[in-house]
Amino acid sequence: MTGKTRPGGRTARTKEAVFEAVAALIAERGYDNIAMTDIAERAGVAATSLYRRWGDVRVLVLEVAVEELMRERPLPDTGSLRGDLSAWGRSVAAGLNSREGSSFFRALVATMMPAGTDETARSAALTPRSKQISTMLARARERGEKTPSTAEVLDHLLSPLYVRALFGAPADEAFAERLVERLIAR
Amino acid sequence: MTGKTRPGGRTARTKEAVFEAVAALIAERGYDNIAMTDIAERAGVAATSLYRRWGDVRVLVLEVAVEELMRERPLPDTGSLRGDLSAWGRSVAAGLNSREGSSFFRALVATMMPAGTDETARSAALTPRSKQISTMLARARERGEKTPSTAEVLDHLLSPLYVRALFGAPADEAFAERLVERLIAR
DNA sequence: CTACTAACGCAAATTAATTTGCATTAAGGA
DNA sequence: TCCTTAATGCAAATTAATTTGCGTTAGTAG
Structure with missing residues (x-):
């Protein structure tokens, strides 16, 4: 029933591209003027993937902000x-x-x-x-x-x-x- | 060419209704989960009027937040x-x-x-x-x-x-x- | 090497926000 | 009291975000 996640290769590459896109967009226009479609375009992925994985742009932006700010x-x-x-x-x-x-x-x-x-x-x-x-x-x-x-x-x-x-x-x-x-x- | 503003009666009543609506919605669901259409409905005004007067929900929300926080x-x-x-x-x-x-x-x-x-x-x-x-x-x-x-x-x-x-x-x-x-x- | 399926992509459909055109209401000055 | 027009409303059109259905790719276990 419940399958395993597959954190290898493509999933990791997608996340990296998405996080880089979010960081760049935040720096350019502030955090609250960004749409999922902007991120998808910049990252070169389908917006569908973003919605399915993160659900909401604020969840995604928060995840990136936390990672950037709290980086060891x-x-x-x-x-x-x-x-x-x-x-x-x-x-x-x-x-x-x-x-x-x-x-x-x-x-x-x-x-x-x-x-x-x-x-x-x-x-x-x-x-x-x-x-x-x-x-x-x-x-x-x-x-x-x-x-x-x-x-x-x-x-x-x-x-x-x-x-x-x-x-x-x-x-x-x-x-x-x-x-x-x-x-x-x- | 350029007319005078008309801050009396209806304009003031609309602003009061809108500000009350924004304050109530912020308290209920946080500030970043509010749409102009939500505010219009709660205030009993046309969304068109909000877009024409404030242009963007963030401008409106900020105006209300400043007024509430800085109230004498x-x-x-x-x-x-x-x-x-x-x-x-x-x-x-x-x-x-x-x-x-x-x-x-x-x-x-x-x-x-x-x-x-x-x-x-x-x-x-x-x-x-x-x-x-x-x-x-x-x-x-x-x-x-x-x-x-x-x-x-x-x-x-x-x-x-x-x-x-x-x-x-x-x-x-x-x-x-x-x-x-x-x-x-x- | 094969099978299963998580993760992703595409396109269309749906939902919702926003804008536009035109009409109505009412503020305010003469 | 009348006239001008700012401010507002309604409905439709447009734009954009989000979701859905289905197909493809590739990660992982056997």
């Missing part, structure tokens, strides 16, 4: 918490300030369910960042450094970067540095 | 900065944690242009909040109190509330209180 990147390991958080904060700021990164981020934010509905997906969206922070803090404690909590780093380093990036206030790497100084100095 | 509300005036910021923070938190407020906020975020494009509209979106904060801080200085800067309140009170509300982390009124304590104590 090597964590900084500079020998001090200040150095680690500074490097990390600068890379987050740089990512958010690109047109593509900004659009992915807003796609993520926009596509999530509103408050009062399923919290699981919404909470999960920050999990990768929380884990990165926890890893850096654990290393610092191993070096004997006094650390803020993961929540404090989320609230007072990541959140200001995110909100400034969303609303157009300057959120450059110097700003990330100042946030780290303020956080470490407590 | 009386600022707290409790006699101390701690009291003012606590009351203000709590009301921001409460607003963001309602299904409607959350959806309006995400409509605002989602509809803005990405980084690298026109910054004016994006920067303007935080202006009302900045003004509220500046007013409270000015009152505090008049009382002889030492105050943080407007930017510090934006970054370390509003931003954590916004990001937690977006991503489903607990951002209740107690959390707002703790942020204020941390801000004031520096």
